Amino acid sequence: MIIVIAITFFFIILRFAVTLFNFISDPKLRRVNRPYNDMVSILIPVRNEEENILNLLQSIHQQDYQDYEVIILDDDSTDRTFGLCTAFAAAHSNFRVIKGDNLARGWLGKNYACHQLAEQARGNFFLFIDADEQMSKGLINSAIHRMYMQKLALLSLFANQQMLTIGEKLVVPLMHYILLNLLPLRLIYLVKNYSVAAASGQFMLFDAETYRSNLWHEQVKDKVVEDVEIMRLVKASGYNGEALMANGMVNCRMYKNYTDAVNGFSKNFLAAFSYNVLWFLIYIVFIIGGPMMVMITLNFQLIFFMAGLIILTRIMISLSAGQNAWYNIILHPLQMLSLTLIAFLAIQRHLTKTIIWKGRRI
Known part of the structure; x- marks a missing residue:
């Protein structure tokens, strides 16, 4: 005893x-006012997201960043997701929607969707973001500034979680509870060993040239938690990766009930x-x-x-x-x-x- x-x-x-x-x-993304004009490809895989997707698209449209394209890949949705995205894209010229191919053998769905999105993207940065999120003004400039300042191949952010029901409050806080008392986040960048890694697929910002050279999602095509695996690969390949708290600039409601x-x-x-x-x-x-x-x-x-x-x-x-x-x-x-x-x-x-x-x- x-x-x-x-x-x-x-x-x-x-x-x-x-x-x-x-x-x-205090490992948080800091807001910066310095403007950037790099082309950013915002890449969104969606599958049955009719309840969430318009909130995300509207928050992107309201960004104070101008040089971006948005590509939405519909991964065989059976609800109104494709129609809602198509209608939004028709009214906004820098948004477009594509239909995903049938799931290829050996791939998991989200990983394959992200791989297809990257093939379509033409930006200097690739930002993969989930459909159940909302972006605040200043996010893209602040994230690009961090990429340049730290010479990053990958920046991942842990979104602020919105919880409305008691069921969500009984579960969702466990994510940050376990993350922040198991791993010192600053060490992800400071320690070059790939074993010190964490990331959130809710926000993954890549240097496009590095991504095209390595095809990160293809390398983790069969991994359930592809975000952490990609961070490990980035570091193992000798690149810099960093994971930070979103500091209120990305908000997400992951689930609706217990x-x-x-x-x-x-x-x-x-x-x-x-x-x-x-x-x-x-x-x-x-x-x-x-x-x-x-x-x-x-x-x-x-x-x-x-x-x-x-x-x-x-x-x-x-x-x-x-x-x-x-x-x-x-x-x-x-x-x-x-x-x-x-x-x-x-x-x-x-x-x-x-x-x-x-x-x-x-």
């Missing part, structure tokens, strides 16, 4: 230290552990089981110390991610129960190869 509790506190303190580093280093959020997260969580089920289980045991072991000791000094570290961690991560700290503190126990469910489903679906997303088996 003593050994378990000692390891638990070591794990909690280590995660607190990582969170503190991220909070102090069930969708649990299913969506269970698709991706194992990727953070390179699909090593043992390490994933060890992490889950210590992040959830460890605090429970401390609680049953009834040692109030240990309990208060542990609770204080967890609460401070939740506050720092919430502020960094632009989330409500009070909600995350109050809902923390229920979020941990949700994490347990997600872990079970992630392992079960990985071992049985029964992951299905947007109607396709992955």
Whole structure:
């Protein structure tokens, strides 16, 4: 028991230290006023996104950046997505819509859609962005400035998450919670070893020349979490990559309810552990089981110390991610129960190869 509790506190303190580093280093994209005129190809893969796509397209149209093209690839949608995009493009000359080819053998859907989009793009930068997002003014100039300043081949941003229902609030904050207390984001750029990598497919900005030379999506054509794999490839190839918080310039509502959020997260969580089920289980045991072991000791000094570290961690991560700290503190126990469910489903679906997303088996 003593050994378990000692390891638990070591794990909690280590995660607190990582969170503190991220909070102090503040890894966010900074707004800049310097104007750029590089051609940016904004590339959007869509599949059954009739509820979201117009919000994204309108936010792009309202950008204060002028030199861009938007290419939307419809990946066999069965709803009104294609019609809505076509009508919008007809009224805006720098928007166009294409139909995706039938899914090629050996590819996953999104990866193949992004590959096709890149073949059509003519910009100096390729910006891949998901259909459930909205962009704020200043985003493109700020992102291009960062690309030049850091000499990046890839800049990825973690979007601010919009959560309207209690179900979303029980699941979606787990993304930033795990990210910001496991990995110091600044190290993605500073450490050249490819093993230190993270990225979000919600916003991937590439130097176009480097992309054309390497065809990153083709190299990860069968990877479920292609964003992290691409960041690893970028760094392994000797290029600079960086991942930052979006700082309010990209907003996203990933899911609309608890069930969708649990299913969506269970698709991706194992990727953070390179699909090593043992390490994933060890992490889950210590992040959830460890605090429970401390609680049953009834040692109030240990309990208060542990609770204080967890609460401070939740506050720092919430502020960094632009989330409500009070909600995350109050809902923390229920979020941990949700994490347990997600872990079970992630392992079960990985071992049985029964992951299905947007109607396709992955």
